[in-house]
Amino acid sequence: LQLQESGPGLVKPSETLSLTCTVSGDSIGSRPYYWGWIRQPPGKGLEWLGTIFYSGSTYYNPSLKSRLTISVDTSKNQFSLKLTSVTAADTAVYYCAEELRVSFDYWGQGTLVTVSS
Amino acid sequence: QSALTQPASVSGSPGQSITISCTGTSSDVGGYNYVSWYQQHPGKAPKLMIYEVSNRPSGVSNRFSGSKSGNTASLTISGLQAEDEADYHCSSYTSSSTRVFGGGTKLTVL
Numbered sequence: 743l744q745l746q747e748s749g750p751g752l753v754k755p756s757e758t759l760s761l762t763c764t765v766s767g768d769s770i771g772s773r774p775y776y777w778g779w780i781r782q783p784p785g786k787g788l789e790w791l792g793t794i795f796y797s798g799s800t801y802y803n804p805s806l807k808s809r810l811t812i813s814v815d816t817s818k819n820q821f822s823l824k825l826t827s828v829t830a831a832d833t834a835v836y837y838c839a840e841e842l843r844v845s846f847d848y849w850g851q852g853t854l855v856t857v858s859s
Numbered sequence: 860q861s862a863l864t865q866p867a868s869v870s871g872s873p874g875q876s877i878t879i880s881c882t883g884t885s886s887d888v889g890g891y892n893y894v895s896w897y898q899q900h901p902g903k904a905p906k907l908m909i910y911e912v913s914n915r916p917s918g919v920s921n922r923f924s925g926s927k928s929g930n931t932a933s934l935t936i937s938g939l940q941a942e943d944e945a946d947y948h949c950s951s952y953t954s955s956s957t958r959v960f961g962g963g964t965k966l967t968v969l
Contacts, residue, residue, distance in 0.1 A: 778958070780905075787862070787963035788897070788905065788948050801956050804860055837904060844952045845895035845910035852904050 743767040745838050745850035753832075753857050759825040763838030763850060764818075770796055771816035776841035779812060779823045781834040782852075789834075793841055794821055828857045863888065863949055863961035870967040876937040879964045881949030882930060887959055889930035893952035896925055896934045899963075900945045908947075909934060936966075944968040 749761035763777070770777070779791040792802040794812045802810050806825070814821040825832060835854050839846035864882040871877040881888065881896075888894055894912045897905035907916055909925035912932060922943075924935045932951070936943055949961040 780960075788950075788960040790950070790958040790960055793958065801958075803957060804955070843910050844891075844893040844958065845907055845950070846897070846905070847907050847910075847916065849904040849906075 743840060743848045745840065745848060747836060747838050747850045747853040749836075749853060749855070751854060751856060753828055753855060754859050755829055755857055756827055759823070759828050759832060759855055759857070761823045761836055761838075761853065761855070762820050763822070764820050765840075766819070769816070770814065770819050770821065773840075777814065777821045778839050778841045778846060780837045780839060780846065782837070783831075783834040791823065791825075791836075830857050833857045860887075860953060860955065860957060860959050863951060863959055865947075865949060865961035865964045867962070868965045868967065870969055871936075871939045872969045873939055873941065875939050876935060877939060877966065878936075879934045879947050879949075879966070881932040881934070881951075881961050883932075883951055883959070884930055886954040887951040888927065888932050890954060891952045892927070894925065894927060894932040895950045896923075896932075897948045897950070898943075898945045899948065905948060939968055941968050 778793040792812045809826045811824045835852040837852045838850045840848040896909040899905040913925040
């Protein structure tokens with residue numbers, strides 16, 4: 743199983759950050775598992791953003807819930823993240839991961855998103 | 860939700876054993892057997908080392924072990940090797956059906 747994040751590396755303040763995670767090696771729709779987004783600001787620890795079940799049920803970090811939307815597209819074998827009204831504090835490496843047994847077993851390589859004008 | 864508490868750094872000499880703690884509350888670490896540990900080398904994605912408190916995924920060395928007592932989980936690395944030098948992160952399921960990470964611990968092999 744492989745995961746690959748994609749999306750803009752630079753986003754302007756107040757705009758929306760959009761990332762997609764493409765899964766290869768198996769079908770998202772055939773695996774009753776969860777898919778998550780995690781980020782890591784430069785030099786800091788990991789922060790869980792949210793998780794989506796393959797059927798579409800979502801769980802969000804309470805601190806981001808008002809700005810965050812995670813969705814899944816089983817036809818494209820992808821799941822996505824949208825974070826609105828970004829600020830410099832949202833600058834981070836964003837990872838997507840497959841979540842089994844409430845643990846993140848497979849990770850993408852990560853993509854750096856910088857929020858700057 | 861508050862991040863789990865980990866020591867900022869730990870160190871040990873080759874061959875020694877070290878333990879990294881991860882302290883939460885009864886609403887996360889203490890309430891569920893869903894604690895996991897991740898190893899992260901610089902510039903790399905995290906790698907799952909322990910899941911469900913004490914289980915090792917296939918391919919992870921048996922030098923890595925996990926345990927839990929009350930609201931504190933622990934990762935022990937025995938027979939420390941130079942390649943173990945990395946950041947280690949814990950994570951737990953919470954009573955709100957969310958997940959929470961610790962702040963991370965930098966392990967230095969002297």
